[in-house]
Amino acid sequence: MQLTEASRDAVLKPLTTVVGIVERRNTLPILANVLIRKQAEAVEFIANDLEVQITTRSAFGVGDETQSTTVAARKLLDILRALPESSVVKMSLDDNRLTVQAGRSRFALQTMEAIDYPLVNPVDQWDASFSMPQKALRDLFNQVHFAMAHQDIRHYLNGLLLVLEPGKIRVVATDGHRLAHAGTALEAQSATQDVIIPRKTVHEMQRLLADDEQSMVQVDVSGSQIRFRFEHIEVISKLIEGKYPDYQRVIPTDYECHFDVGREALQAALQRAAILTTDKLRGVRIQLGDHLMRVSASNTENEEAREEIEIDYPHGPLDVAFNVTYLLDVLASLKADSVRWFIQPNTSSSVLITLAGDDEFRYVVMPMRI
Template sequence: MQINLTREDLLKPLSYVAGVVERRQTLPVLSFVLLKLQDGELTLTGTDLEIEVVARIKGLKGNNASAEIALPARKLFDICRALPADAEITIKREKEGEKATIKSGKSRFALATVPVADFPNIQSQQWEQALTISQASLKNLFEQTHFCIAQQDVRYYLNGLLLEFVDKKLRAVATDGHRMAISEIPLEKSNKSEKQAIVPRKGIQEMMRLLDDPDGMVEIQVSTNHFRAQTSGFVFTSKLIDGRYPDYTKVIPHSQSKLLKLPREATRETLGRVAILSSEKYRGVRFSLSNKSLQITAHNPEQEEAQEEVSVDYSGEAMEIGFNVNYMIEAISSLCSEYVVFGLNDPNSSCTLASPEARYPQYVIMPMRL
């Protein structure tokens, strides 16, 4: 078997697939990429058994025969990346079981292969929900929420992003138990039925990397156990986290007695400066609210202190409340408006952060004791 193509043909699709493949796998075959040539179209498949990415290279000339081969994903990607920009590449193997030869100019590489029959694939069921939206909208939805997904929480359903199909909206919710992000995008057509799907953290991170065409469209499909995103260049499939997501609406404060309108960029910079002297372990900062003033202070175990003051339109009772400064900075950075509305009730209640112009994205952050 033989496959002829250029470095430019191979590099981008291979980068899609190599991101899913882990360097250290319990099953050796999972560190390989499956190349399948048929009718002048080459597909590259990588999987870790939870996520599968299939990238397509169409219109390959001079490749009339069919071919299948599994090669080490990371090594093939590194070789391809190291070759000159206009390099011609030939992938060749005389017979099954032998090493494959990668040739380009005067360069030659012999790579191990595994039997194609050993390569796993994710079997999906009948799709219950399907819609087509712009890649930019979906990527933006993920960027506004993904950083609030829990990492290795025993409540396994928090280790993913909740996608909720409601009416003519696609909503995303993420929480790690200390903060929560909610955002949504409008859809042109109503969903067939209301449905929830929890996509694993790694799946969301991979999709954010794959959705790289701001003018392109992506088709989303959901079944009982799987989520699929499909464009002309790739097919992404992920198993869903099995579990019931908590009722996030109970966490959102329905009314707040103190609403502060702050300049977004200046507030983010202020928090960044104060964070320098916050405790590296707890990252806590104190917000002291009084007449026309918001004072932000941080202390650390070395008895060092940072203090900043922000002018605010506030004339109520004085109040002190502590927050994780990283949570505040990440939420404020994800808002795109000129100002941010900071909602509070009392020192023991969660705060909210949102744009004055839109309801979503919205962030809820629990206070912390300092």
């Protein structure tokens, strides 16, 4: 029984959208599959890993029948990618095998029953709902995602805190060594709620959201799930349970001294200095004084790198070291021409990095010993 017929690219696009969350190794073999559901001309591709589920909807079904099956996701993806771009792809289901045909190419793939596929069903009631441009949400995630922890035993750090306030949305990420905060105004938002979105979900949303001010994303939030709906895509994710650290206490407010430095100039200097750091010791030394920012690095082989950047700095001297990756991460995520550093001269305390034209972006990085 024929399921679909469409150009290769028309089938490839929705499949590529969902395959990103399919793990190569699964405790449940069926999770390596993609669920294909057809109802008349409507066709859905669904993938999930029991934590996050992505659904795409297209209209290239053939016939009025309702059919569903599951097939190896990455195998189907590889087949479609290998076919000529101009191909017309037909998929049909017979005797528990999915046949993919394009021109003189034909593939018969084993399937597993759709009824056995474990779906993440949305909650009955959402506590808060709002919509915003896809680009705005994507930019928020891009400004803080790098500060999320990775496989930390404090599981609540392995994600991003989303804070809803009347008329505002904030996102916060920290791994205990640095903290990134960003926010923006939000129309028609009156609920107050904090939820922790898993790291994997954040990365998938960064991949899927369009860099488009006109296209909107609808977001629904409950105590256990978050749902994103945009274009022909739906993402439902479980949330991380736990109490997120009080980010407001971490962000310093008493720094009186600040200076601006060119983002690209600082990024380039740090990248060059980082060449002489090691994987185990990623520290660079930052020295301020005489209207100069001096960046230096050394290693156990007695090699040394030195960089100087002219800045407008009339304050007391500062000599402190940081993990160079923490500084490069934030500079790579920003689009501004310059960044503003807030410091306490003559101390080895944390540094606050902000943007002159954005009151909501704040990045706190702790010093290190080298």
